[in-house]
Amino acid sequence: MTIIDQSTTVRAELLDSSVARERMPRILRSALVPSGFARCGLLSWRRVAGVLQIAHPFDEETISDSVVVDGLVSLVDAGVLSGQEQFESAAVGIIRTSAGTSADAWSAFYDNSIRELRCGASAFAPVHRRARSLVTGSSVLEVGSCFGFLALACAMDGFEVSACDISPGAVSLLSCASRRLGLPVDATVGDATALPYDDDSVDTVSLIHLLEHLDATGVKAALSEALRVARRRVVVAVPFEEEPSPHFGHRLRLTEKDLHLWASGVGHSGAEVFVDHGGWLILTP
DSSP states (O other): OBTBOTTSOOOGGGGGSHHHHHHSOEEEEOSSOOTTOEEETTEEEEEETTEEEEEEOOOTTTOOHHHHHHHHHHHHHTTSOOSHHHHHHHHHHHHHTTSSSHHHHHHHHHHHHHHHHHHTOSTTHHHHHHHHHTOOSSEEEEESOTTOHHHHHHHHTTOEEEEEESOHHHHHHHHHHHHHHTOOEEEEEOBTTBOSSOTTOEEEEEEESOGGGSOHHHHHHHHHHHHHHEEEEEEEEEOOOSSOOGGGTOOOOOOHHHHHHHHHTSOOSEEEEEESSSEEEEEEO
């Protein structure tokens, strides 16, 4: 979820439209709680003429996926922030204002987030660790890559890595990070239900915290596409929640039963379901 949940794609390109900006939160950076703002967890906020203003203390040393998510979830829990569009807009605004330039801000965000995921400081680190341990063969495709932290981690581990996401903005961010870090990741805009890859073209296909964003028809199509593209393994991870999180764009409340039903609805030669910080479904094409 990373921001947004690994798979909640930040539609960065939407934030460039004037219409979107008019209804989105205003973000500012301040080491202290500004006058007139109410403290809420890591962030502070106020409303002026109906417009939500959010202040954050993060800079290049402290900005990361985990602090942004933790801060914004506190605002959601307090009833201050609502909906996926507001959540993602606020997240991107916080990241962009954490340094003097947008490029420096995104670089710091990537560096700090990757470090936290690698060392275990991020709450999402166990999911990343398990996902990386399940990659088999020499090549991996991350579907619904969002920022692409998992794709970059797999490249660090020496795999041949591809990634796709439906958001051109997210793909652009991942491509820039890949070039800057010297980690080859072939990032492409693509829909999980119609993957732009040939049959049997990648050893492992991962769908990490993606399928909870789709309806039942979309889930079946995404699994079928992953099985078509994968030579050796499809790795699926989903969160188990009491209620789907609308700010993350989740549509389904999932249990182990759902994973077994998904497996029974597509053709494969083997399936395994288990629980580890959420649910996992491993399919053999």
